[in-house]
Amino acid sequence: MSRAAGVLPFWVDVLLIPLLNIGLAFLVSGLVIVTIGENPLEAVRLMVYGAFGYEEAIGYTLYYATNFIFTGLAVAVAFHAGLFNIGGEGQAYIGGLGLGLVCLATDQTLPFALIVPLMVLSSALFGLLWALVPGYLQAYRGSHVVITTIMFNFIASALMVYLMVNVLIEPGSMSPESRSFAESAWIPSLHGVLAMAGTHITPSPANVSLLWALVCCVFVWLFIWHSRWGYAVRTVGSNESAARYAGINTRRVVVFTMCVSGALAGFVALNEIGGVHHRLLLNFTAGYGFTGIAVSLMGRNHPLGIVLASLLFGALYQGGAELAFEVPTITRDLVVVIQGLVILFSGALAYMLRPLFERIWLQLSQPAAVTTDA
Template identity: 65%
Template sequence: MSQAKVPVWVNVALIPLLNIMLAFAVSGLVILAIGENPIEAAGYLIYGAFGYEEGIGYTLYYATNLIFTGLAVSIAFKAGLFNIGGEGQAYIGGLGVALVCLWLDSSMPFIIIMPLAVIASALFGAAWAYIPAYLQARRGSHIVITTIMFNFIASSLMVYLLVNWLKEEGRMAANSRTFAENAWMPYMHEILAPLGINISDSPLNGAFILALICCAFIWGLIWHTRWGYQLRTLGTNATAAQYAGIDNAKVTIWVMLISGGLAGFVGVNEIMGVNHNLLLNFTAGYGFAGIAVSLMGRNHPIGIILAATLFGALYQGGAELAFEIPTITPEIVVVIQGLVILFSGALEHMFKDRIEGFFIRRAA
């Protein structure tokens, strides 16, 4: 079907909105089936996510991780690569953050620790993405298979390091010691207080600003640089890119390095911003959720911010919903999240042909 007469906003906004509305409609039927009022449940969910300052802070805190992983998936996808390894890359990125903080928190001020920790998170995440990228570019291994396997390797490596090397002495939990406060990422309420802006305390921290900077960087890189043209050409037609003189293997590797570095920034938000120590399973599935965020956001930074905010609202609002209505368990909230992913991802073309056909006939 020709796309020439279909407005851009139809694919960018209208179709995703319809998919999300259908997902929530089906979710309402699920809530109705367990004997609860879906309108009341929706009210609790929206209020929990956006109804008060602390709830908004939690929503944006969750969204920060999803922006990082969504960007990681999107830039790889633009080059025709499906990076499923965001979970492992975020895990190893957190290791880099923790090593810098554990090493320097007793001797260096925050102004030095912060940039070094951010750089370490990107380098460790990129390093973990490099091996699958090399195997894809130089040995023909499938990037999906290798990145999935590296998630499990990262998990096993973190267990080994925490249990045998980094665990704080005298405690059973496999956690490192708590960093000194000069190695903590400041919270947003602390950042805004000197400006005369007072907001409620929440886990939202300076990593949110880093996430917005990353969005601007990816937007500029993909659509306004020669390197962005190369990666988009590779993603559109690898054979044409090769005939145009583009080194496909080289582009594959550096795109995956950027993707892994973006996923590694999750460690800044979780390890340096909230937990203040290294612990197991801090990624909590953000690497996989980033795939849905990228697809829902149409692989565009603005769309990713909106999709990440939606998922952050589901996380925070779902917790409020489960608290206010005990019969709606956290598992039901996961079902609602899954329905959003289903209709925005696997079933995203349900209305596409009909809606595009309507606009084409209207233009004719």
């Protein structure tokens, strides 16, 4: 009696349509490149080469992807509770503050083996606290989390400028940066670790945070789908009255989920501050928090999808930079346009092709149904 819902098979839904969306984005990007008089195929080749063509390129791609995995997971976890956490950017920023403070306080005294767990904890804790307040306001005061997390991004930004300029700046320095951490507070780079194992690759910013990001993916998967807390989170997100019926404290779940989300976003600091910059500085989040929204959307809020989408966006960032470098007429701004088109087609227009495919699928499956019944 009702229209058959969810008619499309799994693979069309999660593989074919996203790939076609990306294809469309590149098609439109190609048109843009043609209009400025460049060869779009050459541009694609340069981009792919720039992202995967050599060891250093792959390293950079993985390094960007690490950030996107953390922020993508942060958005996804909140999304499962029906919350839209726009504040990944600010949470990552403040997570960096926490990590930086711990490193500055302990890098002269504590050994590496103690500092690294402290770095993980402090970045998570500070990110968590920055998400806790909007979560609390949403749950107990009814202020919408979208609004408050955006506001908290600005507050984080202003706070960091104040601290960097007035408090944490290295004495005698002109730029608002802290002193560099001692090496005992560096997250080991991938090339360093591999070198110890006897394999030598070109140095790149990719570091062990990537492995932690993958571990987080497993944690999130277990948490969301295989624990009673994840059950509560998903119930609140899919049907709040059912959650109340089930005796789930929806307010507590909202606060708790925001905390988990904020902690995941805070881990960006491990990669950026602990793994690459080795000192506290301004604007190291560079929009990764916002891109995390697109990553999560494209990855269907599932850790596996998020890893794949993160790789794509990592490649777009790295390959795009390479493209802008190689072809003078293609500026950085144009690369941003291409990235924007991918976000537009795979995020905002994600369901554009669905009705078409549903119609095609119904047409294809109908004769089959008749023959099986006959």
